[in-house]
Amino acid sequence: MNNEQLIMNANEVVAFLQKSPKEFTKADIMYFIRENDIEMVNLMYPGGDGKLKTLNFVITDLAYLDTILTCGERVDGSSLFSFIQAGSSDLYVLPRFSTAFVDPFAEIPTLCLLCSYFDKDGNPLESSPEHTLRKASEAFTKVTGMEFQAMGELEYYVISEDEEVFPAIDQRGYHESAPYAKTNSFRQMCMKYIAKTGGQIKYGHSEVGNFKQDGLVYEQNEIEFLPVRVEDAADQLMVAKWVIRNLAYEYGYDVTFAPKITTGKAGSGLHIHMRIVKDGKNQMLSKGVLSEKARKMIAGMMELAPSITAFGNKNPMSYFRLVPHQEAPTNVCWGDRNRSVLVRVPLGWAADVDMCKAANPNEPKTDYDTSIKQTVEMRSPDGSADLYQLLAGLCVACRHGFEMKDALKVAEKTYVNVNIHDKANAKKLAQLAQLPDSCEASADCLKKQRKVFEEYGVFSPAMIDGIIAQLKAYKDKTLRKDIEKKPKEIQKQVETYFHCG
Structure with missing residues (x-):
């Protein structure tokens, strides 16, 4: 992004950090959350039905925020994708910092991040939409x-x-x-x-x-x-x-x-x-x-x-x-x-x-x-x-x-x-x-x-x-x-x- 794109950018995270989203780091996200009184984080990811799914986190301390951003969370893959069996359904969702935006609908100040899926071994899920x-x-x-x-x-x-x-x-x-x-x-x-x-x-x-x-x-x-x-x-x-x-x-x-x-x-x-x-x-x-x-x-x-x-x-x-x-x-x-x-x-x-x-x-x-x-x-x-x-x-x-x-x-x-x-x-x-x-x-x-x-x-x-x-x-x-x-x-x-x- 050039200076003109940064100055006029409608994304509040980009405008505040004055950085291209591709350059966002975990430290940047934590800084934005702290300085802008963000109270919640939403992890969002596409399901097999083509719609966005959401997982909400209330931010109570910086250590917990660091955990969310570093480790993501477990989700039930069998409820998200028809090709995943209930017997081995756990997946990880990890946030991609470059996708951060402030939720324009939330009454509580909330930051949203899109996620990638990972399997039990920590590898990108081969059949996930984003990885494909x-x-x-x-x-x-x-x-x-x-x-x-x-x-x-x-x-x-x-x-x-x-x-x-x-x-x-x-x-x-x-x-x-x-x-x-x-x-x-x-x-x-x-x-x-x-x-x-x-x-x-x-x-x-x-x-x-x-x-x-x-x-x-x-x-x-x-x-x-x-x-x-x-x-x-x-x-x-x-x-x-x-x-x-x-x-x-x-x-x-x-x-x-x-x-x-x-x-x-x-x-x-x-x-x-x-x-x-x-x-x-x-x-x-x-x-x-x-x-x-x-x-x-x-x-x-x-x-x-x-x-x-x-x-x-x-x-x-x-x-x-x-x-x-x-x-x-x-x-x-x-x-x-x-x-x-x-x-x-x-x-x-x-x-x-x-x-x-x-x-x-x-x-x-x-x-x-x-x-x-x-x-x-x-x-x-x-x-x-x-x-x-x-x-x-x-x-x-x-x-x-x-x-x-x-x-x-x-x-x-x-x-x-x-x-x-x-x-x-x-x-x-x-x-x-x-x-x-x-x-x-x-x-x-x-x-x-x-x-x-x-x-x-x-x-x-x-x-x-x-x-x-x-x-x-x-x-x-x-x-x-x-x-x-x-x-x-x-x-x-x-x-x-x-x-x-």
Whole structure:
């Protein structure tokens, strides 16, 4: 972090210590707690259901605080993860000092720290979410010599009581301003709190989806993050969902990240943007066009896309969003600025034009390096995803692209330059692979491609077995076809998975 980032940082711990979180030590944390009258410490960690778990400690003396920060605590792994048996379930959770933030909701001054899991022998738990992602990131760097960075577009619906004033137009909520969008101030407060926890936010806005149902208003929102190291991206998304839900509870709203909550209305995705960086420079562009390295990344995602759904689309309602001929993708292809494809290359400020001066004639000419902004975007995941598994899976896929001998040919074969659903593309469409249409089908794809995810010890065999078993248990192979014209049955499924992830 540079001085500007430290001075304006919203995280109270960073602002107080004037240090980058990566430099935090145990002494720093103890100093902050002592000097800021912190009375409690929360250890937080993701469970197998994709939600944050919390262990509370009241701070009574410095010796006990030192014990908590040094030794962590025991937890019951069998209550957190389905792959751990009750007979040998004890795990350790150890705080990572770099994740420290002041709880914005606690009445008692409280410091929160995210944790890593360790097994009985004191080794990182092979199948834990955070360690799996770290292994994926390290393997990517080992193979490519570059850092893998990511960020998410977190979409969600806010549900509130109906208001008759300034009614919104159904399914026309994209970037709408108040008073037609009713929950903008709620989203802005969410952004403020997420920033306080250390989240690096790009922007927030209202999304397309809005509708009324049973006396309630459903408004879709999005908070998009900035690209950071992939491990940090997962932590930030995990904490952001926790913040949004807690703040919704305080406001008296309900919130859902579910992929689909009613037919005929926009579903919510969790699009993931990625870039690769070496020596601080983005490697996604070369002479103003998408680089060979970026196309290799895309090729890996094209190859492994069917099995990535096993990490990013984790319940049956995911496949009511991923249906043919809609904006959510089903065809394994990629393209520029094209929302009908699986992997999109968004506008990246690649044109050598000083738009700032064009918009502001009084400004001097600038030589700002806009190439750092270029990313590629995976559009299939949704809010049911296990964030750590998903980002690890994408990291593996992009690494795999560098190891494929025919990567550039695969990229060329799967590229489309216009809407894939146009009649002119019928022949091309017939040649493309399709995403799975159910959790069971997704499990089958993962089973076929599991070897790639297990390479370099990234995904443990036990973890892959557990994911396959979890997906198979839904028994939804024909569910979409069976109930697609039965609104009551669909609503029953919506209610079952309303608070997923």
